[in-house]
Amino acid sequence: MALSVTVLFVILLHGYNTLASDPDSLQDFCLANTDSRTNSPCKNSSLATVEDFIFSGIKSSGKFGETGLASIPVNPNVFPGLNTLGMSIVRADLEVGGVNVPHYHPRATEIAVVLEGQVYSGFVDTQNRVFARVIEKGEVMVFPKGLVHFQMNVGDKPATILGSFNSQNPGLFRIPTAVFGCGIKGELLEKAFGLSGKDISKLRKKLHLC
């Protein structure tokens, strides 16, 4: 499951960091307070309406990116009622052959349910063991908190996956762009991956980095 770059950009601009934890609640719910005249992290609860607790934005897929993935993260930025409740979800669609690149969520376990299609799906544990196989419509896979996982549509029609997380902001760390971005000295990457400087440059170019 993945938060799309577009959405992350929005988060960056509008500020996602209004809360400091997935707390044991001190109230039934806590819609984020955007009124800086008070210190309270939660809006006065009497202002809540049923619409704060319902979300209608995943009836269809999002926009597809280069690797054939379209994902719509559903978190308190778009679904206010989730705030402080320790959960969020994501709808991910994969084109035929589409890939959700190896990534991990530093702050949540994910349960992924295949709603349509056939998806090669797996994760790697800290002993470097890979747990992976094709799962299909109606099947469920769990990706334990903080472990790298990945998915590829290996069927002959689009696939749809619904992912749930036990954090309102699971975080998303995509290995290819994060590790081969420009910020890390090439020399270190060469030694770490056993590659030449030329290899690293080629990799970065292919990933449209630097």
Next chain:
Amino acid sequence: MALSVTVLFVILLHGYNTLASDPDSLQDFCLANTDSRTNSPCKNSSLATVEDFIFSGIKSSGKFGETGLASIPVNPNVFPGLNTLGMSIVRADLEVGGVNVPHYHPRATEIAVVLEGQVYSGFVDTQNRVFARVIEKGEVMVFPKGLVHFQMNVGDKPATILGSFNSQNPGLFRIPTAVFGCGIKGELLEKAFGLSGKDISKLRKKLHLC
């Protein structure tokens, strides 16, 4: 969302109480250890296989009960890989007019996604306010931890809902059978609900209690 009585019975017999908390993990995952020759709560991780992390039992609905609900809870009893990861899910199907009676989960928030149908869906907060309306295929509602919620299929075809929880054992407290069961003195219920002893007896009879 509801754990069916059958499944609860199995839990009762086979013992669901192998763990004491939804912990911050000390390992990548923890398949329950059933070997009493060791003290460890987790099976040796090298024995894990990919099948421990995949579940295939919610491709179709469960068996319908009297109020028109069929639910299949997916927790570590049936899906070992979930153990200690702090999450579980449920598939709930409602016949036309079927009802998921007012209930609450003492240990989890629930995110419910309507996969099919039209469902009147809502919850009550601790100020006695009701947040409810009809939601349809593709819509999502959140039921904050510990609050009473309910659902009714108000469409003209069966409805299917997928619920996710941020506990591996959210617990289920169904108000009608729990509160009007035989164990509580009728006298107390009479005063609490403003009913006569005859009313209480009638209620209990209708719910097939006592």
Next chain:
Amino acid sequence: MALSVTVLFVILLHGYNTLASDPDSLQDFCLANTDSRTNSPCKNSSLATVEDFIFSGIKSSGKFGETGLASIPVNPNVFPGLNTLGMSIVRADLEVGGVNVPHYHPRATEIAVVLEGQVYSGFVDTQNRVFARVIEKGEVMVFPKGLVHFQMNVGDKPATILGSFNSQNPGLFRIPTAVFGCGIKGELLEKAFGLSGKDISKLRKKLHLC
């Protein structure tokens, strides 16, 4: 144990939602900061006085309600020093025959000590088992977090109970008024409780709801 309606109303008006969790403290104590010129959730600790940590308002009983219960919740709204420390208490008095209606606290376990009188006291677990009997002066009962519990004065003089909670805001969900309030479709309640529409109306009338 129960928070009285009057007090809850005050909470509603004055805003009880200044904190988002029962935290592991980052300081010795944290008196709520009401000065919106700073972002800090805690008042400067040098302003604390001994009076912030002492409460004198439960020397006598509160005002009795219709079911014969008078309760005084003692939480950070009235006792500032409790803020962020993860605890609160309540004094509850019951007239002869008085009832503390079936209710639960979504966010805390309660330990109840009978200071005076004889009280039929119990709770229901998620398997619908009822654990109840009469306890008397000096006896103690525990109501596990999130489970429905109830009390009735079955002695011949007033009873007094002291309840402690492991949350500064345990929350209070009273089953009768919450479930039979007006907000939930009568049709759903009829099916859930096996009652006629007329029965539901009668119940609501008796509870002074709708």
Next chain:
Amino acid sequence: MALSVTVLFVILLHGYNTLASDPDSLQDFCLANTDSRTNSPCKNSSLATVEDFIFSGIKSSGKFGETGLASIPVNPNVFPGLNTLGMSIVRADLEVGGVNVPHYHPRATEIAVVLEGQVYSGFVDTQNRVFARVIEKGEVMVFPKGLVHFQMNVGDKPATILGSFNSQNPGLFRIPTAVFGCGIKGELLEKAFGLSGKDISKLRKKLHLC
């Protein structure tokens, strides 16, 4: 509030260390499992009875010690139902002039309610500020987690205090006996307290240590 030496001795012999945390529960309650043929920390819940959740041992005071304090800690060792619920209580009685020596509970906040008498009561924060005054019957004081506190009966009749904790095993660290016990090099204590070796010996003798 203090655990009496006798009780601690029992704990030491019978093993108090059956649980590793005050957990977010995974079940309604968890009576400690003493059957080593299973790995489960909790006894099968169907074996629970109402007596597991009621305690009758604090109707009268415990046995008084040298400083005029009698305390009865109420924790899962004597009250099985408390296990894993994150709470415990204590009854403390003080003779006229009796003292509860400076001590702290490393794992819990305490709310102390004076049931009888007049008690000089206070705590010290990490800035060395002392918050103390006399409180009387019906008054309540909070001692934040981990801070040193103390009590003295300054009235002319016995005093009784009920303390609640937000841990099932708050721990008790009595400053005089712990710090001036024999295990710490006298040289270090001399420098730390600005005392002579003779002073330290005298202190230890008075406290019946070494």
Next chain:
Amino acid sequence: MALSVTVLFVILLHGYNTLASDPDSLQDFCLANTDSRTNSPCKNSSLATVEDFIFSGIKSSGKFGETGLASIPVNPNVFPGLNTLGMSIVRADLEVGGVNVPHYHPRATEIAVVLEGQVYSGFVDTQNRVFARVIEKGEVMVFPKGLVHFQMNVGDKPATILGSFNSQNPGLFRIPTAVFGCGIKGELLEKAFGLSGKDISKLRKKLHLC
């Protein structure tokens, strides 16, 4: 390990209480927001620089106090990047014969590594047992959360210790000055420590208290 009085004073003046807990993060990191125009506890993450995550202030020792200890606490007040991450460290230097007086940290376990010298080092548990011996360069000792511990340089050259804590604000409670300060009635201390009023006065004078 100890926070020096000077630094604590700065904390007091500048306000250390901007956060209420060591949270499970909701973001990668959270530099404290000092802009009161927003409610967010965290500064916009795009304003972070590498310097926020690096600290250069413990290359040499701090200033020595009366007992021969110099300590430099490294927490979010001086090292912003630590904020909300649940950790802090301290550099402590001890002159020959210098003492780190018996103290405890109410909110953290400490791991102490001896970088230079020979240090008599130990802690007391809640059963009054003392675990202590001399440790030397390269050795490591753990002081469990909330237990009183102490150190003395017993070698013939200065000693340096690096302590790590699992809280960003572990708190520091120094027994001598806290317990024998002026705020506690002498009468209570006399009874608690078995000392005369004259002894207590002498002790207070030696510690430069009152």
Next chain:
Amino acid sequence: MALSVTVLFVILLHGYNTLASDPDSLQDFCLANTDSRTNSPCKNSSLATVEDFIFSGIKSSGKFGETGLASIPVNPNVFPGLNTLGMSIVRADLEVGGVNVPHYHPRATEIAVVLEGQVYSGFVDTQNRVFARVIEKGEVMVFPKGLVHFQMNVGDKPATILGSFNSQNPGLFRIPTAVFGCGIKGELLEKAFGLSGKDISKLRKKLHLC
């Protein structure tokens, strides 16, 4: 900081999974109980000795691996007293030009102190920003929980780093070997990294994988 392969192997054989969480303690400390005749996770505390709380195995560096790193993880497997206290440390040595490959710890923040040498040191956040620069003897860097970080000795003599973690088992996920291991379909990696099948094979060969 990194757990060496040798040590991980030992962990795998001897079972590291004896605990399920970094708990709020229920006792002062908890040495792991290896006696399966009791259910307790902790050994009887009266069996503890001072040696359980002291570790002497990082006086010199470990054995260097292929990338020029030698690391010695110090956790409850080798240092029993750490068990359940929520902390561990690591000593890491880097040869001139040696590299600690990009890796992350899913369960802990790390504070790294440079004891000797000059180390290029940094981390990547979930927005793909890199925070990196050379730090030297006496400087400290923090790597927030779950984020990829890396180090390279850029000085002209060996470097030594002391890392502390706020988990007793932080976990270690080394990107190169985990992501380019044999278990993940080459096809998926090709698409994810924009590489040819030949490139992937070359990479795997260089890393001695497959």
